[in-house]
Amino acid sequence: MKYCPVCRDEFMDHVKVCPDDQVELVEKLEPEQHEDEEKQVLLYDLNDAKLAEMVQGVLEDHDIFPVMRSDMFASAMSVRGASPIGTQVKIFVMESEYQQALELTDGMIRESETE
Numbered sequence: 050m051k052y053c054p055v056c057r058d059e060f061m062d063h064v065k066v067c068p069d070d071q072v073e074l075v076e077k078l079e080p081e082q083h084e085d086e087e088k089q090v091l092l093y094d095l096n097d098a099k100l101a102e103m104v105q106g107v108l109e110d111h112d113i114f115p116v117m118r119s120d121m122f123a124s125a126m127s128v129r130g131a132s133p134i135g136t137q138v139k140i141f142v143m144e145s146e147y148q149q150a151l152e153l154t155d156g157m158i159r160e161s162e163t164e
């Protein structure tokens with residue numbers, strides 16, 4: 050079974066994206082967050098799916114689990130490695146993890162801007 054990190058609905062394994070929230074499903078849900086305690090903040094709005102995947106990888110290596118939101122059409126075609134041109138990916142992290150996430154990924158974002 051797979052789960053939506055936003056609405057926490059359960060889906061069959063063959064489903065990749067939540068039809069309601071347009072986000073990729075995950076194997077394991079994070080512990081439920083109470084609304085008043087913590088909210089997600091936008092870390093990056095990238096137009097490069099490969100770079101977004103790399104950012105996600107670095108964050109998950111440091112136990113920060115971002116929510117990736119990408120435009121539906123492009124993500125359906127380019128999930129995992131197809132041509133990322135035209136894919137817009139928004140990366141959200143928890144408010145308390147924002148600073149650490151920024152420090153971990155700032156260098157690779159700057160590098161990609163100079164290429």
Ligand SMILES: [Zn+2]
Nearest residue numbers: 053056067070
């Ligand atoms: Zn959902």
